[in-house]
Amino acid sequence: MKILAQSKENLNQLEKDGITKHRLFILALQHMFAMFGSTVLVPALTGLNPAVALFTSGLGTLIFHLVTKGKVPAYLGSSFAFIGPIIAAQEQFGRDGAMLGIVTAGLVYILMSAVIRMLGTDFFRKLLPPVVVGPVIITIGLGLAPTAKDMASEHLLVAAVTLAIAVGVSVFAKGIVKVIPILLGIIGGYAFAAFSGLVDFTPVMEASWFAFPKFALPAVEGNLKAISLIAPIALVTMVEHLGDVVAIGSTVKKDFVAEPGLHRTLLGDGVATLAAGLFGGPPNTTYGENVGVLALTKVYNPMIIQLTAVIVILTSFVQKIGVLIRTIPTAVMGGIVFLLFGMIASIGLRTLVENNVDLSKNRNLVIVSVTLVVGISNLTLSFAGLEFGGMGLAAIVGIVMNLILPEIEKDESEITEEELEINSELRYEAN
Template sequence: MKKSLRAGELPISRKVILGIQHMFAMFGATVLVPNLTGLNPSVALFTSAVGTIIFHVITKGQVPAYLGSSFAFIAPIIAAKEAFGIPGAMIGSLTAGLIYILMSGVIRTIGTDFIEKYLPPVVVGPVIMTIGLGLAPTAKDMASAHLPTAIFTLAVTIVISIFAKGLLKVIPILIGIISGYIFAFYFGIVDLAPVQEAAWLAMPNFSLPSVSEFSASLPAVLIIAPIAIVTMVEHLGDVLALGSTVDREFIEEPGLHRTLLGDGVATAFAALLGGPPNTTYGENIGVLAITKVHNPVVIEFAAVFVLGMSFIQKVGALIRTIPPAVMGGIVILLFGMIAAIGLRTLIENQVDLSNNRNLVIVSTILVIGISGLAFNIPGLDVELAGMGLAAIVGIILNILLPESIQSNPQETE
């Protein structure tokens, strides 16, 4: 039996440092979503922190996941906001969270046996790979902002993660970010003006829709809520990737119904306060893979720190001054780690890629997931793209292709 993720309690000082490292990993992406959609970054930080704590309570403190702003909802939130304002976007996001909660109840009733049948390692492995590889263009764009800084940050992180000992061994991301920041400051690409302008303490500007706004914004549900269908597939992929990283079957314990419920309640809570929908973060999965420290308490510490950042404006502004190139160097490694976890899933489950059936499934999932190929569902304003579409195609191929297909070339000679 595997040890509990809470086994081997860490000293409080290490929990603090490791929590700060996870905070840095999630910060950039979490504030980017509200910046792109016109929502309040401080509210996004607050709701991601509280949402993460909610998730940990619902999943019985067993799943070391951090929940941050979801990129999948960016386009529909912008569309709903233009048509119905922020209240419309939030009503749609609230409905998406309620769909998660509803599906959680369905899964709790019917069980998860369907996962083993429809999501074997030959499907799960490449789907996990597409999570990391699909984010590669994001890493490229960030690193390209100032390539020398990105390369320096990446180099420091790699050296620390491989050669360092003791405490430094488990905080390579934090050391890399600090080193990269100093390097970027030397080259004059750090702008500290936002720190000087920010207040020390300020309450996040929460946006709670009124009853009249709720009624007027109901059509926005049709714009945002259907995306929940796609993001539930992504949620499953993230949970499987997380389980592979820490060598635990989270689908079984605490159960997919609990992880989905935690995600849904966190998203609904965020929408009620004017924050973007939440999702489990690949960046933090990458940190878990590098540090090998899987204790959920570390993530909970990160959530507490982020909660503080939502009120301490100067510190939050300081973190936002981290140049994209610094984080670009970091995510090159983090996103690659996620892809490697998918590859490990194939290897450890001895998926035979000399079998044509397996080769077809893996190849198709990888190309669809990495290319970002999109499919618009007729009659609905819903787009399946990237990992979501790749996962669905993989499931269909796994059902339709007979397992008796072999590929021994000698049989055809």
């Protein structure tokens, strides 16, 4: 009943704002363009079905709005943080293993939602502070650098042109165009590749206009180890989720952490990710690109995002779109991910800087250093029949170190005369 009441309120607000059906559709299309490039990029990189990814993106968004009582104008698309683990899981355990890991990641969200509802958001912030989240996000970006190199090497000129277009749009464009550099980079790079004779349009011409996406339910047997590769990343993307929810709240001037509550937004994200895994799509996450559209248009009605989700679901049934996405040359995606993976690593750095993480403190320095090396070295650890490695293991190591290392360091006034004498001797020898 609450969601119906909120929907009625949203419709009334549309009338007050003078938004006609025509304008409502245009605003929804803008949001679709903002999410489209990033959402189809993840399946293009991981080998998943792009039509399924579009479907689960729209479905996940509608689920999120249902769980959050239609109050949060957020769109959910494919998450970049899971790219590396999905690729690794598929190489070792096949697609079923990757999907099982994605389903489990959704369950981790749901479990954490219940914990936050009982204990409050302070527990969540203590478990995953910036000193842990920052280096893990950095490893997500840097750990994928070899993948970017291999993809771009397919045709360096095409990759360079694609990258140049995306960078140019990101730096010099204005208005709505500025928030879709990935989409425009892919379109520009694809056109250049087609002009160079690198694209075969035959599959697109032979494809039907309408067809059901090829959904794929995961098989559980023999794939349990894949859980440990993918599920731990959910601990990191939860912080990304919190940041997006806060950003949306700041944009629309509402506190969504309080109402409908962080536990509800996390639950919505978790159920959406679980559903994505069951249908054969990539994990979902709240999209910063669509927050940018909200800021540009100054129109915050959740009904617009819900209409966007419906349009995206309908688009997923257009088979020619899915086939067209598959014809994009690897080098085009290689040019895009050079920017994208670097941006992910930069977000990790920004997390440390903006939260004033003091690396002059040994505790913080140790946590960041060890987490970075564990994540980038692809170290693996077997425990209870499961295998933890890469970014997932880095997240676990960072969390454990943050919980067990004392936060209070010795104050300078407490340093003994003997320690001062030793420090003086070391400085003298160094000079």
